[in-house]
Amino acid sequence: xxxxxxxxxxxxxxxxxxxxxxxxxxxxxxxxxxxxxxxxxxxxxxxxxxxxxxxxxxxxxxxxxxxxxxxxxxxxxxxxxxxxxxxxxxxxxxxxxxxxxxxxxxxxxxxxxxxxxxxxxx
Amino acid sequence: xxxxxxxxxxxxxxxxxxxxxxxxxxxxxxxxxxxxxxxxxxxxxxxxxxxxxxxxxxxxxxxxxxxxxxxxxxxxxxxxxxxxxxxxxxxxxxxxxxxxxxxxxxxx
Numbered sequence: 360x361x362x363x364x365x366x367x368x369x370x371x372x373x374x375x376x377x378x379x380x381x382x383x384x385x386x387x388x389x390x391x392x393x394x395x396x397x398x399x400x401x402x403x404x405x406x407x408x409x410x411x412x413x414x415x416x417x418x419x420x421x422x423x424x425x426x427x428x429x430x431x432x433x434x435x436x437x438x439x440x441x442x443x444x445x446x447x448x449x450x451x452x453x454x455x456x457x458x459x460x461x462x463x464x465x466x467x468x469x470x471x472x473x474x475x476x477x478x479x480x481x
Numbered sequence: 482x483x484x485x486x487x488x489x490x491x492x493x494x495x496x497x498x499x500x501x502x503x504x505x506x507x508x509x510x511x512x513x514x515x516x517x518x519x520x521x522x523x524x525x526x527x528x529x530x531x532x533x534x535x536x537x538x539x540x541x542x543x544x545x546x547x548x549x550x551x552x553x554x555x556x557x558x559x560x561x562x563x564x565x566x567x568x569x570x571x572x573x574x575x576x577x578x579x580x581x582x583x584x585x586x587x588x589x
Binding site for chain 2: 392401402403404407415417418451456458460461465466467468469471472473474
């Protein structure tokens with residue numbers, strides 16, 4: 360079965376750090392993403408790991424969060440530093456799929472984890 | 482950045498109804514739009530990609546249409562399990578990879 364399982368969430372103080380993990384099964388990690396949902400808010404893209412290894416971030420986390428991929432353990436990580444109340448959210452790990460459309464690939468998230476909750480107390 | 486604006490924010494409907502959810506992009510994004518269903522406490526699910534392609538295993542009562550800046554997700558004959566929040570997402574550019582704010586479909 361293709362699935363991803365997140366872990367590492369918890370309650371921490373403002374300014375502290377936390378590392379989330381995501382173990383994949385049923386496929387090899389390549390294109391992967393982190394998406395979050397703050398309380399009573401919508402989905403927000405956080406980070407994207409490209410197949411070739413390039414990693415991009417939302418402006419709201421750039422410079423504070425670092426995503427990484429370990430192909431040997433089929434795991435991705437999200438290192439979160441300098442956390443603030445605005446980072447309180449459910450964090451979802453996701454597999455990125457693709458389909459050729461028009462003259463290039465179209466990308467989408469075809470496998471989502473159940474999420475891990477991060478609560479930052481001020 | 483490409484902004485995605487969904488309407489309405491809330492939609493009340495009954496089992497058996499057909500509903501249309503709309504999503505407007507702030508610029509031409511061809512047909513690079515995905516639609517997701519999200520229920521509280523559960524992982525989101527991909528419904529549609531490339532504006533109109535039905536993801537594997539998704540019931541045929543879901544369909545997507547549109548191109549350019551205006552897109553629609555149609556749910557025909559609402560089932561009880563379809564009451565959820567629906568998000569569009571543009572994939573014209575992955576930086577940033579933006580979602581709409583969501584449309585919550587509620588039971589009337």
